[in-house]
Amino acid sequence: MNLASKLKERAADGRPVRVGLIGAGKFGSMFLAQVRTTVGLHLMAVADLSAERARKAMTNTGWDVDAAVTASLDDARSSGRTCITEDAEALIRAGGLDVVIDATGNPAAGIHHALLAAENGRHMVMVNVEADVLAGAYLAEQFRKAGLVYSLAYGDQPALVCEMVDWAETCGFKVVAAGKGTKYMPSYHQSTPDTVWTHFGITPEAAALGGMNPQMFNSFIDGTKSSIEMAAISNATGLKAPRDGLIFPAAGAHDLPFVLRPKTDGGVLEESGMVEVVTSVERDGRQVVNDLRWGVYVVFEAGSADERGAYTRRCFSEYNITTDPTGRYAALYRTVHLIGLELGVSVAAAALRGEATGAPTAFRSDVVAVAKKELTAGEMLDGEGGYTVWGRVMRADDSLAVGALPIGLAHKVKLTRPVAPGAVVRWDDVAIEDSQAVRIRRTMEQAAQAKRAIAAE
Structure with a gap:
């Protein structure tokens, strides 16, 4: 302050x-x-x-x-x-x-x-x-x-979510889920720079006039940017990424604690303590009421489900906090973010x-290249927001286990063998030149694997 x-x-x-x-x-x-x-x-x-x-x-x-x-x-x-x-x-x-x-x-x-x-x-x-x-x-x-x-960077969604998670944990709440809103449909994973402006509802001419880069904006649509931002939050806070990638449930601000709670309690999360992105449109195209397309959120828990958490649940009710029907799960959200401002x-x-507004404390989550279409040997990958691949969040353990190629290195890289649509591109599928970025990434991977090997002993 x-x-x-x-x-x-x-x-x-x-x-x-x-x-x-x-x-x-x-x-x-x-x-x-x-x-x-x-x-x-x-x-x-x-x-x-x-x-x-x-x-x-x-x-x-x-x-x-x-x-x-x-x-x-x-x-x-x-x-x-x-x-x-x-x-x-x-x-x-x-x-x-x-x-x-x-x-x-x-x-x-x-x-x-x-x-x-x-x-x-x-x-x-x-x-x-x-x-x-x-x-x-x-x-x-x-x-x-x-x-x-x-x-x-404060103003961007990952740092704002890190702040919310820090707030919740400082208050003694258990964080159940945290993330942001966006506009998502399953078909968006195949979006390319040629189709991106239809999803934003503007013409290519208007986009060009505004100096908007179609490949960059396509990364916002095809799921890559959401995956990158959730991985950044996971690596900074300790929250886990969904094992099969983001599921993008439809949820308005009022439904956050109802939808974003564990499956065992009627929600969509595989477990408590996850990152997730909510979409502003239903799967049938209807607009979500009170959507959070430009916002961020945290869902947190009032202690325990037994009588020890009863007082906190009663306070949630007394102060009109947005909760699920049980009063156990609550949400705090912000409907906008001001980015560079x-x-x-x-x-x-x-x-x-001497403080960071969010920073990675471990390599917990990764974003890997996934084929948008049938890819052939000799084809060049064109990276984030392009025509060939999109980025899907994975837990780092799973990414390392399969040798997945990070989306950040999937640009101007030649495939040495075909990759099926929807399949993860692996290091072994590409011919990648040595560079500082490749060396640093490989060093980070080796360090993470060594730590996991020690922990497993």
Whole structure:
């Protein structure tokens, strides 16, 4: 409750928190809109593959670019202005920088930027949840060893859900389920960049006018993004992923504790303590009442079902908490999230408190590549949101057992043998070149397998 006051103190002392942003796309632009007006934050630099795109993003979000921008990182640090650069590594190495934000969406780039940030003593806010799910447990450990913060991005749904889970557990509640809402139908798993705009209800022309990338937005529709976000939450909180992937039950806000409780108590969960995504449409296409399409939620339990939990259940009733008919299961939810507009919370928490707004503590869940169609030997996979594969969440134990290929490495990779529709693509099915991302991922997998072997002894 005191981040704003701490930022103001830093500003008054002439020591603003210096931030470097990598990636001036939609999420980055939303942060640009708010960092300009946040007392105590100094956007020292923006790095993008296109300096002109970064300039346009700043202009579009209310900056007086001519007055605010400098070409020198040293001048930016001393003058309080912002340097625009196409060199992300130079940004990370710049003297005086406190926090690096990776908003690129490219998992290999995110891993590279994170390791460089840890090496140079910078806290890291990883908007790039694709990188986090691919190698987050490894990255977070490197930052911990360096005495630095590695954090999920507040405003994005995983960090908001982590906050809700933390709230529930701090209050002594048992978390039964947590996650977000979306729009989902089973057929969406076969969606491609050619069909994506029909699901959003807009024309390709309108999407192009808004600068919307069809492959990126298709990852929101085909189930990949939901799987990635739930894996990130699982790895950060300890909640489990469904063994057969997300089931996307239809549920309005008022029905969350009724639907998202264990099957043994009449719900849809295979067990208590799960991540799950609820859909805003029924399977027959009808709109869900009080849908949570843009929101997040946590379902929690009032102690026990016996008389020891009776007082808490009575309090739920007295204060009109949303519960199931028994009063045992309750829900707290938020109907919207503001994405990059809220990102400053993560930056301030890292720099001023040394705290993450969510971070992986173990490799518990994975997101693997699943064939959208019949794939043939020699065919090139095109990654998240593309024409060939979508990402399905799996428990890490199961992913490692079958040698599944993570969705974050399923881009520009050639198949060496055919894969049937709906089948998991495996490491053995592809010819993959050596890279930093591949090595880090393999290192994380080996560490996880070693820990499990020790635990099994």
